[in-house]
Amino acid sequence: MPQGNEPTCRLYLVTPPALEPAAFAPLLAEALDAGDVACVQLRLKDCSDDAIRRACDALRPIAQDRGVAFILNDHPQLARETGCDGVHVGQKDTPYDQARKILGRDAIVGVTCHDSRHLAMEAGEAGADYVAFGAFFPTSTKEAEYKAEPELLRWWSELMEVPCVAIGGITPENCGPLVKAGADFLAVVSAVWHHPGGPGAGVKAFNTAIAEASAD
Numbered sequence: 001m002p003q004g005n006e007p008t009c010r011l012y013l014v015t016p017p018a019l020e021p022a023a024f025a026p027l028l029a030e031a032l033d034a035g036d037v038a039c040v041q042l043r044l045k046d047c048s049d050d051a052i053r054r055a056c057d058a059l060r061p062i063a064q065d066r067g068v069a070f071i072l073n074d075h076p077q078l079a080r081e082t083g084c085d086g087v088h089v090g091q092k093d094t095p096y097d098q099a100r101k102i103l104g105r106d107a108i109v110g111v112t113c114h115d116s117r118h119l120a121m122e123a124g125e126a127g128a129d130y131v132a133f134g135a136f137f138p139t140s141t142k143e144a145e146y147k148a149e150p151e152l153l154r155w156w157s158e159l160m161e162v163p164c165v166a167i168g169g170i171t172p173e174n175c176g177p178l179v180k181a182g183a184d185f186l187a188v189v190s191a192v193w194h195h196p197g198g199p200g201a202g203v204k205a206f207n208t209a210i211a212e213a214s215a216d
């Protein structure tokens with residue numbers, strides 16, 4: 001998470017929904033060595049607890065050794081057991097208060113708020129470390145039921161201190177309005193892992209696009 005002297009908007013990498021840890025490890029290292037990344041979320045859907053543990057053990061040190069926070073999606077208890085820096089929970093997952101109890105006050109706990117000011121205020125008041133809004137653009141990574149607009153980021157960032165994350169279909173080409181509207185983080189799957197030049201090129205393209213949008 002940002003501390004001081006860093007760009008105002010940073011990249012939040014989310015892993016592909018299915019991966020083989022040994023094969024994915026060098027891709028993650030390539031992405032993190034290419035430029036600025038604030039955190040990595042391990043998001044494995046329909047996986048056993050053991051498979052998630054194995055993926056955490058293989059991938060967590062790659063992020064943490066580079067000073068990048070490693071956050072687990074959906075599973076606060078596993079996040080605690082495997083030494084993750086935090087957890088991301090959605091509205092149908094373990095409730096925020098319970099996740100916080102499991103992980104303690106020093107961990108990062110982020111909450112999905114879709115397109116809802118109300119959910120975001122609730123999460124922010126409860127103590128969430130960030131609120132996540134989306135989907136901003138069409139995405140094939142997840143069936144997104146909600147559509148958020150950049151204006152929501154502007155409203156939130158002008159009123160609130162709690163950082164906001166934008167997610168859903170974000171690319172280097174379309175991220176400018178989100179950066180300008182005040183997103184603290186851009187959470188991205190496809191545009192990095194499926195970048196034609198590889199994940200390192202994807203991270204570089206986002207770093208450039210964020211810097212250009214911030215300078216405008």
Ligand SMILES: Cc1ncc(COP(=O)(O)OP(=O)(O)O)c(N)n1
Nearest residue numbers: 073088089090091112132165167187
């Ligand atoms: C940063 C970030 N924002 C939103 C989500 C989505 O969480 P959720 O609604 O619980 O859906 P799943 O990701 O669990 O399918 C996220 N994971 N990360």
Ligand SMILES: Cc1ncsc1CCOP(=O)(O)O
Nearest residue numbers: 139141142168169188189190
């Ligand atoms: C997890 C999630 N939550 C809302 S959209 C989304 C997927 C984002 O993936 P992509 O960056 O490939 O659109």
Ligand SMILES: [Mg+2]
Nearest residue numbers: 074089090093
């Ligand atoms: Mg979830």
